[in-house]
Amino acid sequence: MTEIMTGSSEADSRYRIVVTESGPYLVYGRPPLAQQFIMANDRGESWYFQEGKHFSTEAEPTALCRCGASHRKPYCDGSHRDADWNPELEKGNDRLLDNVEVKRGERVSVSDNPKYCVFARFCDAEGGIFALTDRSDERDARQMAVREASMCPSARLTAWDNATERPYEYKYEPSLGLIEDNAIGASGGLWVRGGIRMTRENGEPFEIRNRVVVCRCGQSADKPYCDGTHASIKWRDQLEGMPEGETVPEEVY
Ligand code: FES
Structure with a gap:
């Protein structure tokens, strides 16, 4: 299936x-x-x-x-x-969300499956995605966390809206x-x-x-x-x- x-x-x-x-x-x-x-x-x-x-x-x-x-x-x-x-x-x-770890912030959470790391490093900017997720009650930090996860080409990192429980994805x-x-x-x-x-x-x-x-x-x-x-x-x-x-x-x- x-x-x-x-x-x-x-x-x-x-x-x-x-x-x-x-x-x-x-x-x-x-x-x-x-x-x-x-x-x-x-x-x-x-x-x-x-x-x-x-x-x-x-x-x-x-x-x-x-x-x-x-x-x-x-x-x-x-x-x-x-x-x-x-x-x-x-x-x-294998599914992306198998064995995933979730970093939960106030407004946004980030799922992380390190198996899919392709070393593109978009998650490092502005102090790193996990620190930004911790501060996701602040608008700028939240937007940056979503941006960094969305730029991850392999979706190792995916940002989720806590309110809707839906992931953020660029339309490709x-x-x-x-x-x-x-x-x-x-x-x-x-x-x-x-x-x-x-x-x-x-x-x-x-x-x-x-x-x-x-x-x-x-x-x-x-x-x-x-x-x-x-x-x-x-x-x-x-x-x-x-x-x-x-x-x-x-x-x-
Ligand atoms: S030459 Fe690399 S897959 Fe055929």
Whole structure:
């Protein structure tokens, strides 16, 4: 049975990703695909995303590399057959809210599932998301806590309104991002946005989420999800491109 994360909704059924057992992601439905650069504020803290170079997904399906070894990234070129990686996918259908810890503030709570940390660091600014959640009876602190959780590309951190018990989520169109993290000299995972359905080759579904990051470097221990390993091994996709497109959030303040 397909699970849908609370606060997410499923994209149109033409969009889907098949995570093959020993090779690439097969992308259907031609979602837009672009680099997404993690951009800093003037204190050097992760603050917003900015789009870079766009790549075609016209081929149906488009095979995107998940082993990290392709010479034609972001596409698969067959190198996974000889690459040094373990393609194995985690067993079962893990849900984001399984084993979650909740930090409860006065007006806002933040759920935290560290398994999904992709080391994007949006939660560090302004004293950190947990200190901000503690002060969520103050409007500025509350807004900042919600902003930081909403910027977490993997939804490891999700902010909830205590009054409605609903999560805060940016509205994303079905789209894919190649995360670039120049501050640490690494490239990150594939950011899957807007409730695109993902399944294994045998059709077994993964939980549908508004935002989730899957591995591109081939070294995550939690495949298909990114576990931040790219940051420690300083993996780079070597794609050209500059941050010059649209930003998330749209207004960077
Ligand atoms: S998955 Fe095919 S080259 Fe990486």
